[in-house]
Amino acid sequence: MTNYTEQFRPQFHFSPQKKWINDPNGLVYNDGVYHLFYQYYPEDIVWGPMHWGHAVSKDLVSWQHKPIALYPDDHGDIFSGSAVLDSNNSSGLGTTENPPLVAIFTYHLMAGEKAGRSDFQTQGIAYSLDNGDTWLKYKGNPVIGNEGIKDFRDPKVFWHHESNQWILALVAGDHAKFYGSKNLINWNHLSDFGKDKGAHGGVWECPDLFKLNVEGTDQEKWILLISVNPGAPNGGSGTQYFVGDFNGHTFTAEHKDHRWIDMGADNYAGVTYNNTPNGERIFIGWMSNWNYAQNTPTKEWRSAMTLPRKLSLIKEDKTYYVRSTVVESFNDQVSMVKEEESVSLVKVFILEHQNYNQSEIKFQTNLSKPIEIEFKNQKGESLIFEMDPVKKEMFLDRRQSGLTDFEERFAKNIHILPVMVTDKDVDVRIIMDWSSIEIFIDNGRYVMTEQIFPTEFYNKLAISSKEEIRIRKFSLNKVKSIWE
Ligand code: FRU
Numbered sequence: 001m002t003n004y005t006e007q008f009r010p011q012f013h014f015s016p017q018k019k020w021i022n023d024p025n026g027l028v029y030n031d032g033v034y035h036l037f038y039q040y041y042p043e044d045i046v047w048g049p050m051h052w053g054h055a056v057s058k059d060l061v062s063w064q065h066k067p068i069a070l071y072p073d074d075h076g077d078i079f080s081g082s083a084v085l086d087s088n089n090s091s092g093l094g095t096t097e098n099p100p101l102v103a104i105f106t107y108h109l110m111a112g113e114k115a116g117r118s119d120f121q122t123q124g125i126a127y128s129l130d131n132g133d134t135w136l137k138y139k140g141n142p143v144i145g146n147e148g149i150k151d152f153r154d155p156k157v158f159w160h161h162e163s164n165q166w167i168l169a170l171v172a173g174d175h176a177k178f179y180g181s182k183n184l185i186n187w188n189h190l191s192d193f194g195k196d197k198g199a200h201g202g203v204w205e206c207p208d209l210f211k212l213n214v215e216g217t218d219q220e221k222w223i224l225l226i227s228v229n230p231g232a233p234n235g236g237s238g239t240q241y242f243v244g245d246f247n248g249h250t251f252t253a254e255h256k257d258h259r260w261i262d263m264g265a266d267n268y269a270g271v272t273y274n275n276t277p278n279g280e281r282i283f284i285g286w287m288s289n290w291n292y293a294q295n296t297p298t299k300e301w302r303s304a305m306t307l308p309r310k311l312s313l314i315k316e317d318k319t320y321y322v323r324s325t326v327v328e329s330f331n332d333q334v335s336m337v338k339e340e341e342s343v344s345l346v347k348v349f350i351l352e353h354q355n356y357n358q359s360e361i362k363f364q365t366n367l368s369k370p371i372e373i374e375f376k377n378q379k380g381e382s383l384i385f386e387m388d389p390v391k392k393e394m395f396l397d398r399r400q401s402g403l404t405d406f407e408e409r410f411a412k413n414i415h416i417l418p419v420m421v422t423d424k425d426v427d428v429r430i431i432m433d434w435s436s437i438e439i440f441i442d443n444g445r446y447v448m449t450e451q452i453f454p455t456e457f458y459n460k461l462a463i464s465s466k467e468e469i470r471i472r473k474f475s476l477n478k479v480k481s482i483w484e
Pocket of ligand 1: 079206
């Protein structure tokens, strides 16, 4: 059994005790518990026949491991999907007194794929009457068959109040398909979206569809998340979003440009929780990238989830943007190490600290000023984040950050995030675990999430600028391990 002290082991991100994980699945809150199911292969640290692993949390920060929830069966392995609380027992799989949790997932029939068929992905359901502890597969599976679409997967289901039905979004190669149902069992196809919209560098995966309130107004917009692999701006896997409207039948996007939930290389297949207590939209992504996910240098387990983030929608110059901010309960994990009201960058500001790989750094700066932030260790490994207002870009350079040669594409390029430069003071928040960095700028308007594998903890932080500027409200915090 692990005590979560192995080299590179995330201290405050979810990772499995052992073996391989990928996408978060079945994100649902019920009766005081946030469920996190996930793509899991219990036999190896590379991808294999998929199961749904399971963990639960009361605060989205500390997690308790549960037994595997869904095992492969005659219909196939269990690919990604979602879960709902069927409060009115519309499915008849529980009772009104004890409504079922229903999981909706993709069956992937390996034998069918190997035989060269194109109908090997179908959608199935399973239900639990004890808040997720045990699951039964529905006897009439699959509930959505396949008429010959090779990539046909990742159903996300939610209750659409306005049209009084369940809506299911799934992906079919180069587009999303929407279905409607009164009982989670009989589904009828409503519409398609996206063949000629958005980024199409690779196959579409893991859709999500939900409403967000436009901050500071009573207006609402619908957001469609679509992961795409490959085709992300910094290579490999990434998650794009569309802002638009959904009328219970059809989704329409109101922009042509491509927008990404996170510009880092390691936030993929992210989806949001159903049924959260106060309707908050909480997102978790898989903190990896199919370009190198199976080669990262961990031994007992492989991959972790991003920190859970609350999504919100802002309107800037007639354009809507999705913001991501770490859930508030994370703040209970941190304790202050150092605070400075104002720091001059006339000379480099250097701060030594035993272990930056379990820390949070915050400060405020002006978005129109250049700034460079570097983390270093005794071995000469270094990770650089830079704001360049002339190029109107931020850069994350992990080329010398530690172990990088496990796969060529991991550290081939500096990663770029385009910024709209305004003369505005913004907050910068950097959260670093043993093998990841998450950067949130301007309240999560700009986000970068990336994996790093320093062979020793970073112990030196250097912040500098080409101009004589000051940064304000600097703080360095320590983050407690959730596994102690
Ligand atoms: C995304 C994905 C999904 C699929 C699952 C299989 O990372 O490819 O489309 O359901 O992983 O593990």
